[in-house]
Amino acid sequence: MEFGKIVMERYATKKFDGKTVPHAKMDELFELIRFSASSFGMQPWKIKVVTDQKLKDTLMAASWGQPQIGTCSHLLVFCADTNLDALISKMQGQLSKTDMPAESLEGYVNMMRDFVKAMDGAKKLAWAQRQVYLALGNAINGAKSLGLDSCPMEGFNPVEYSRILKLPENIVPTALCPVGYAADKPRAKMRFAKDEIFF
């Protein structure tokens, strides 16, 4: 499917038909998300995958009762990971096994460490959350490319999600992406005119 067709046909599905997406197809979607771009390639995200119906229903109650949550096949909870120091160490470990010269690696790691050091907790979270939206974009476009439907969502209680999913403090629920097969129809897209956006 051409990217232009994906962009135009994707829409925020409000209700799914409850059918389960096959495991192999979800694995394809996970790969599209996993290879998203991120600043420094730091991938400051974790994604909780919820398929248990009882748990989806519990989370639906913490999401203004929106039916996408209860009717989807897989609920992806996109979380920001604010433990950036741990991510840098992990990157360092992986990159040290590549053909990257030791000096370049050291420079790169130092650059990342300095970047992180300059941010307080709130800034780290805001930065990580912005990156999460790149992965979220790959999820919604990727789902459509695989013949699936999805819905990017912010309307939920992140504190409740943390509690229900027993998330550690550094893993912050940021956006939802229920995935499945639509049981509704798209409405016409409303977008501002080209000259209202580009200047």
Place this chain on the structure above:
Amino acid sequence: MEFGKIVMERYATKKFDGKTVPHAKMDELFELIRFSASSFGMQPWKIKVVTDQKLKDTLMAASWGQPQIGTCSHLLVFCADTNLDALISKMQGQLSKTDMPAESLEGYVNMMRDFVKAMDGAKKLAWAQRQVYLALGNAINGAKSLGLDSCPMEGFNPVEYSRILKLPENIVPTALCPVGYAADKPRAKMRFAKDEIFF
């Protein structure tokens, strides 16, 4: 081009060959960006398009001298638009011309107004900036789908960009996306393993 191929072949191009991308092709890219998803469909972004070489060189100096800026064909400066009240009014005007029932429209507008009212200036900016990353994602994937190269960038001085581009206060430079034809080669992608991301 299949989306999977786009995701795997796209990379952060560090140097472009200086050739100009034809106008019609950029217009296709602008459409892919314009139809990005955003929360409420509010599209809280403006994108400054820079093609003048002198201006690109000036901006390169405000971007740590990174050669992507000076060698690209079109530099897209993705800005968050924090004047959310104006965006809601604009949406209201557009949606009132569709077949959306007046009552639904009123409810939708009130919901957006309440959402915006609950945020202070910093929260509004952070929220708008997250949406910008959805548009940025469409830009980098969209460029590859059109046979172009690009580079998502945060390494620049937003205050200097505001000054140089004479941007009003509500238009906040958030990320860059130089677009053109690569004059470098991609390195192997380094990504964390699936079970380090999905849980």
